[in-house]
Amino acid sequence: MRAPYGLNILDNCLTCPVREEHIFCNLSVQAGQRLNDIKSTAVYPKGAMLFIEGQQPRGVFVLCAGKAKLSTSSREGKTIITKLSDAGDVLGLNSVISSRPYEVSAEMMEPGQANFIPRESLLQFLKEHGEVALRVAEQLSRNYYTAYEEIRTLGLATSPSEKFAKLLLSWSTKTTQNDGSSPVKLTLTHEEIAEIIGTTRETVSRLFSEFKKKQLLQLKGSTLLIRNRPALEKIVQS
Amino acid sequence: MRAPYGLNILDNCLTCPVREEHIFCNLSVQAGQRLNDIKSTAVYPKGAMLFIEGQQPRGVFVLCAGKAKLSTSSREGKTIITKLSDAGDVLGLNSVISSRPYEVSAEMMEPGQANFIPRESLLQFLKEHGEVALRVAEQLSRNYYTAYEEIRTLGLATSPSEKFAKLLLSWSTKTTQNDGSSPVKLTLTHEEIAEIIGTTRETVSRLFSEFKKKQLLQLKGSTLLIRNRPALEKIVQS
DNA sequence: GAGCACCGGTGATGGTGATCACAAGCAATT
DNA sequence: AATTGCTTGTGATCACCATCACCGGTGCTC
Numbered sequence: 001m002r003a004p005y006g007l008n009i010l011d012n013c014l015t016c017p018v019r020e021e022h023i024f025c026n027l028s029v030q031a032g033q034r035l036n037d038i039k040s041t042a043v044y045p046k047g048a049m050l051f052i053e054g055q056q057p058r059g060v061f062v063l064c065a066g067k068a069k070l071s072t073s074s075r076e077g078k079t080i081i082t083k084l085s086d087a088g089d090v091l092g093l094n095s096v097i098s099s100r101p102y103e104v105s106a107e108m109m110e111p112g113q114a115n116f117i118p119r120e121s122l123l124q125f126l127k128e129h130g131e132v133a134l135r136v137a138e139q140l141s142r143n144y145y146t147a148y149e150e151i152r153t154l155g156l157a158t159s160p161s162e163k164f165a166k167l168l169l170s171w172s173t174k175t176t177q178n179d180g181s182s183p184v185k186l187t188l189t190h191e192e193i194a195e196i197i198g199t200t201r202e203t204v205s206r207l208f209s210e211f212k213k214k215q216l217l218q219l220k221g222s223t224l225l226i227r228n229r230p231a232l233e234k235i236v237q238s
Numbered sequence: 239m240r241a242p243y244g245l246n247i248l249d250n251c252l253t254c255p256v257r258e259e260h261i262f263c264n265l266s267v268q269a270g271q272r273l274n275d276i277k278s279t280a281v282y283p284k285g286a287m288l289f290i291e292g293q294q295p296r297g298v299f300v301l302c303a304g305k306a307k308l309s310t311s312s313r314e315g316k317t318i319i320t321k322l323s324d325a326g327d328v329l330g331l332n333s334v335i336s337s338r339p340y341e342v343s344a345e346m347m348e349p350g351q352a353n354f355i356p357r358e359s360l361l362q363f364l365k366e367h368g369e370v371a372l373r374v375a376e377q378l379s380r381n382y383y384t385a386y387e388e389i390r391t392l393g394l395a396t397s398p399s400e401k402f403a404k405l406l407l408s409w410s411t412k413t414t415q416n417d418g419s420s421p422v423k424l425t426l427t428h429e430e431i432a433e434i435i436g437t438t439r440e441t442v443s444r445l446f447s448e449f450k451k452k453q454l455l456q457l458k459g460s461t462l463l464i465r466n467r468p469a470l471e472k473i474v475q476s
Numbered sequence: 477g478a479g480c481a482c483c484g485g486t487g488a489t490g491g492t493g494a495t496c497a498c499a500a501g502c503a504a505t506t
Numbered sequence: 507a508a509t510t511g512c513t514t515g516t517g518a519t520c521a522c523c524a525t526c527a528c529c530g531g532t533g534c535t536c
Binding site: 072073074075076078080082093094095097098100103104126127129130131133134136137138140141142143144145147148150151152154155156157158198237 | 310311312313314316318320331332333335336338341342364365367368369371372374375376378379380381382383385386388389390392393394395396436475
């Protein structure tokens, strides 16, 4: 039996994109109601930290609106951004399940809203609802895949240009129009891009110049346009 | 109710170390018996590939004896080893759960034995036994943690010496004796070590020389001895 | 409008590790 | 003992990118 959207945990969210694969969607009626009881919703300003790397897990956050960046840092202050999350993503799930400290920090990149499900309640809930546990396992294995993509990018791609091209392509494929072009709204600073591909701000700046000169991309205001996708794919080639 | 070891899935393995946290141990009697029905055991020679990156997932392998290395490669032939597995590890679980291609290749580093559980049977089994699904989720999140360690190593540690020191320490902590020393049997070639820390064979060779000269380590035959652990930890410092 | 904080471009420099090349060590097989 | 194949050590070279330094631009606040 499936719950109508009215019983969905994401109720309180105004603009929640319901994904088919979302682990907390399309639950049975009783499971959905139970979840609604144990969740709470909050609004976060830009820059808010949902949780910080190393903290004991308090619970999971289901992002309803806004974007968040997940990052991990070394003691000397070097930071890498491992994922950009948006509405629908579940954050902190891994730490809660394995009862280990958060392996990343989660920071809101813009104002947003999230449902919070406390650790103990969630674990109890999963014990009662084995079906959902399997959904959780599926979600975890998707996360694992993403992590492996990251490992491949960091470990196999040697040059910054390669990683940069890879990043550009990953952005553009998500927004490909039916006319073949794929404009991307650039919301990240060069610094942040550098933290994604593991290089320095200066190098990112130079990469933009270089790729523009080679007609690989074009910038109109803050809109990025891929001009020569095959060439970019050739640079990646891993 | 817990099954006595006699009902354990790992029955057929001669030397199987039973771990408390092992997802397929300490199951209920009926679950254990069911698992015994759907598994099959096989022996593999050195160099055998249990599965290859990109293949559709056929099932999971529970390693009973022998060691295996998990690796991923780029088209140009660059390879990174992401994990060394030994007896008790479950391989391919992630791909089976998410029904995506194997994200790594698994190669036996020495002769060994493994239980195989076909994909469909396992998924069916998990649907019937929600308790085990939660165990699977826990295992997946442990894997996820390991992957994140890898990401931190590749992304945050800059110099090869840092990663090399980190690797040495990770080896030695596992085998620390009560007298403080921690001899490690070196079974990897320099080439393989290079593939773990993402550098070249030559660099690894030079690192060994350098660390020996600095009295950080010592080699007696194929036995590695850490001479100055604090200094190594200082090199890591991330 | 002045001041401030952040962001983005760009030049100069130097260290570092990848790459190439070759020799030596070691084990297994014949 | 000789051949073969794999592993390891090491020198020379060089491209690349991190780092430092500085400046101009933009938007915010007081």
